[in-house]
Amino acid sequence: MNDQTPTTVERAEKLQGLGCKRKRVEDARFTQGKGHYVDDIKLPGMLFGDFVRSPYGHARIKSINKDAAMAVPGVVAVLTADDLKPLNLHYMPTLAGDVQAVLADEKVLFQGQEVAFVVAENRYVAADAVDLVEVDYEQLPAINNAFKAMDENAPLLREDIKDKMDGAHGPRKHYNHIFNWSVGDREDTHKAIEGADVVAEELITYQRVHPCPLETCGCVASMDKVNGKLTIWGTFQAPHAVRTVASLITNIPEHNIRIISPDIGGGFGNKVGVYPGYICAAVASIVTGVPIKWVEDRMENLTSTAFARDYHMSGKIAATRDGRITALDCHVLADHGAFDACADPTKFPAGFFNICTGSYDIPLAHVSVDGVYTNKAPGGVAYRCSFRVTEASYFIERMIDILARKLDMDPAEIRMKNFIRKDQFPYTSALGWEYDSGDYETALDKAMKTVDYAGLRAEQNANREAFDRGETRKLMGIGVAFFTEIVGAGPVKNCDILGLGMFDSCEIRIHPTGSAIARLGTISQGQGHATTFAQILASEIGIPADQITVEEGDTDTAPYGLGTYGSRSTPVAGAATAMAGRKIRAKAQMIAAYLLEVHEDDLEWDVDRFQVKGNPEQHKTMAEIAFAAYNQAIPGLEPGLEAVSYYDPPNMTYPFGAYICVVDVDVDTGVTDIRRFYALDDCGTRINPMIIEGQVHGGLTESLAIAMGQEIAYDEIGNVKGSSLLDFFLPTAVETPAWETDYTVTPSPHHPIGAKGVGESPNVGGVSAFSNAVNDAFAHKGLTHTQMPHDHWRVWKTAEKLGLNG
Numbered sequence: 001m002n003d004q005t006p007t008t009v010e011r012a013e014k015l016q017g018l019g020c021k022r023k024r025v026e027d028a029r030f031t032q033g034k035g036h037y038v039d040d041i042k043l044p045g046m047l048f049g050d051f052v053r054s055p056y057g058h059a060r061i062k063s064i065n066k067d068a069a070m071a072v073p074g075v076v077a078v079l080t081a082d083d084l085k086p087l088n089l090h091y092m093p094t095l096a097g098d099v100q101a102v103l104a105d106e107k108v109l110f111q112g113q114e115v116a117f118v119v120a121e122n123r124y125v126a127a128d129a130v131d132l133v134e135v136d137y138e139q140l141p142a143i144n145n146a147f148k149a150m151d152e153n154a155p156l157l158r159e160d161i162k163d164k165m166d167g168a169h170g171p172r173k174h175y176n177h178i179f180n181w182s183v184g185d186r187e188d189t190h191k192a193i194e195g196a197d198v199v200a201e202e203l204i205t206y207q208r209v210h211p212c213p214l215e216t217c218g219c220v221a222s223m224d225k226v227n228g229k230l231t232i233w234g235t236f237q238a239p240h241a242v243r244t245v246a247s248l249i250t251n252i253p254e255h256n257i258r259i260i261s262p263d264i265g266g267g268f269g270n271k272v273g274v275y276p277g278y279i280c281a282a283v284a285s286i287v288t289g290v291p292i293k294w295v296e297d298r299m300e301n302l303t304s305t306a307f308a309r310d311y312h313m314s315g316k317i318a319a320t321r322d323g324r325i326t327a328l329d330c331h332v333l334a335d336h337g338a339f340d341a342c343a344d345p346t347k348f349p350a351g352f353f354n355i356c357t358g359s360y361d362i363p364l365a366h367v368s369v370d371g372v373y374t375n376k377a378p379g380g381v382a383y384r385c386s387f388r389v390t391e392a393s394y395f396i397e398r399m400i401d402i403l404a405r406k407l408d409m410d411p412a413e414i415r416m417k418n419f420i421r422k423d424q425f426p427y428t429s430a431l432g433w434e435y436d437s438g439d440y441e442t443a444l445d446k447a448m449k450t451v452d453y454a455g456l457r458a459e460q461n462a463n464r465e466a467f468d469r470g471e472t473r474k475l476m477g478i479g480v481a482f483f484t485e486i487v488g489a490g491p492v493k494n495c496d497i498l499g500l501g502m503f504d505s506c507e508i509r510i511h512p513t514g515s516a517i518a519r520l521g522t523i524s525q526g527q528g529h530a531t532t533f534a535q536i537l538a539s540e541i542g543i544p545a546d547q548i549t550v551e552e553g554d555t556d557t558a559p560y561g562l563g564t565y566g567s568r569s570t571p572v573a574g575a576a577t578a579m580a581g582r583k584i585r586a587k588a589q590m591i592a593a594y595l596l597e598v599h600e601d602d603l604e605w606d607v608d609r610f611q612v613k614g615n616p617e618q619h620k621t622m623a624e625i626a627f628a629a630y631n632q633a634i635p636g637l638e639p640g641l642e643a644v645s646y647y648d649p650p651n652m653t654y655p656f657g658a659y660i661c662v663v664d665v666d667v668d669t670g671v672t673d674i675r676r677f678y679a680l681d682d683c684g685t686r687i688n689p690m691i692i693e694g695q696v697h698g699g700l701t702e703s704l705a706i707a708m709g710q711e712i713a714y715d716e717i718g719n720v721k722g723s724s725l726l727d728f729f730l731p732t733a734v735e736t737p738a739w740e741t742d743y744t745v746t747p748s749p750h751h752p753i754g755a756k757g758v759g760e761s762p763n764v765g766g767v768s769a770f771s772n773a774v775n776d777a778f779a780h781k782g783l784t785h786t787q788m789p790h791d792h793w794r795v796w797k798t799a800e801k802l803g804l805n806g
């Protein structure tokens, strides 16, 4: 071949492989308004479905009268629980092993619960008819406080399971109790705490919040009665799992169900679960034989689809007088709302909360979690955190600060002192996880040097003195947070969802002219998979990323996978991609050996070609090999060049980071200015540094939202107080500071390319950094802990309680 022999470096650059700041290929369509979302799907004859929802937090349904609604021109059907009962679809299984009412049966258990499904010609007619469905309710006392759920005379919420004393995760202690889950050495931990030099104790509440993606949840269900095929386009973060569940509950054979996730406008865990809207749309399509669209509005999204957090964590942390942590104990009261629809791997009802020993070498620990029912919406999703990891990380990061205060130690110093050291990896924690790799001291050290931590503390001391002299009304706070995430669920031996092992997959086809298509079991919601997975492959198989199409989200074409959430795509599907690429390369090597008439072992791989060792002029490029695969009869080899890999990771990956936040709190107004936010992330091998930076910006912005304002609160009778964007805080560019990002690289030893997840990390680290900063601003005035969100009102109240307001 007569090429101009570019250098190895030039050839590698052309591939735009690992480490390249490749521009996102998706953005050509997103920035031109050419994305294709669920609501863009318009099928001939399509009808629209809309819900009648409960105005009450807890009430008995005495009767439902559909007559007036049915009389509206354009209304085709009004479904209630009674219509679903003959199909056995009035309840559906949840991801957590509970059941959830698809349409309320005799009782409503939370405000916004689905009561009836109106099917009409269009969205407007449906909305009119929704108002005309007459439901006669008898209001019942509601529980809005998890601490009262197991009171002796607490109202009974779940009449449907009141006599079931065993739940999906073992015995229930009370009719409003869901499960108890405990890990660690209870006795020795309690003993160590009793005998400790110093113990810090606190109740840390992580308030209920909502992921609130730009696009709400929705679907279009289309039953083709002639061919017996049900197709559902929907905002699904796990399309294959949805197909399996849909088959199990409808009895339609799985090969006759096709689930398609088109473009998704943000997921953030909100689109992992199964909602009544999907079931009702499918049933309505099966009954009417025409396609049905259901798309939530913003208020429906905020009040009825999956919330996150709502964890009350009572902790004790013990240490020696010189600041060596000896034990950690945590009892969690988990508010799961009216149905247990928490999205976690099946064996982990509290997710990976037992990562709560954080980044520290804590010899003894014990965790016990009780889940309870309340009159709130069901859910319990990640919201940019792998299965309760942000709760765990927030808990330990607050506890460490509180302990530091008690010991009169600097928050950074106590962290340094207790870190799991570099030479301890792989490290097994007291609560059972095996951390794959880390270098925490280097990361925190780099962070402290970059922000001039010592200088900041000196400035803070000067500010405190000036405040006391009455020269300023602002207090400076410095928040230090260090986190370890656990992402990439996960090893099939311990992670499954309803029995489906959490592996993932990639299937690659190389076309004769040397371009390729790769299909994966995951689904991007904005992360940029089409860009980054092509980069992994480019480096593995020497085909430029621009010549590789990445396709996800269609169960008829993609190999089976468990979807995208919990930052698992890179650790699991990314690994599958590399492994499938290696299979391609192995076959390519055999083809090259045949073409070059040498033994396979005499060949070496060089960026985009196999060359004869010691004689690089003698080579075959990947493009030449691809063509030969389709054009020559090679003895002993099948034609074609394809590979598939199903990857079961040997372990999770453990990304980590050091974050430092500087705030100025105005004690008279409670307004907190974010002066500076520095985030150092270590996600192992970096595939696309520009995408990583975007991921970190996005995650930090969500952490700002949570720490500084978001809350889905309920009043005593069960009204949701944060049901619109007037009350629910969504930061805009105005509130969002300029983020400073940085990194170190500690590869995962078990991942084929050493990459760890990163999408969720910034939320996990960010929330603690903000909250620690606000708490730190008042620390010298005696504050140990104040609850999130740190909105102006709460911060002002804190200042007032401490006697700082005139």
Ligand code: PCD
Pocket (backbone or CB within 6 Å): 237, 265, 266, 267, 268, 269, 270, 381, 382, 383, 384, 385, 386, 387, 525, 526, 527, 528, 529, 532, 533, 564, 565, 566, 567, 568, 569, 570, 571, 683, 684, 685, 686, 687, 688, 689, 691, 692, 695, 698, 755, 756, 757, 758, 759, 760
């Ligand atoms: N080392 C590394 C890692 C990573 N990467 C990149 O980055 C991204 C991300 O990744 P990850 O971490 O693996 O993750 P994923 O799986 O893919 O995803 C998931 C996540 O992602 C995040 N991010 C985001 N973005 C956007 N745009 N959108 C969205 O929605 C979202 N979401 C969020 C969340 S929430 Mo969950 O669901 O709660 O659980 S989880 C989550 C992608 O693209 C990748 O490729 C790179 O480059 N490198």
Ligand SMILES: [Cu+]
Pocket (backbone or CB within 6 Å): 186, 189, 190, 329, 330, 331, 366, 367, 368
């Ligand atoms: Cu305990």
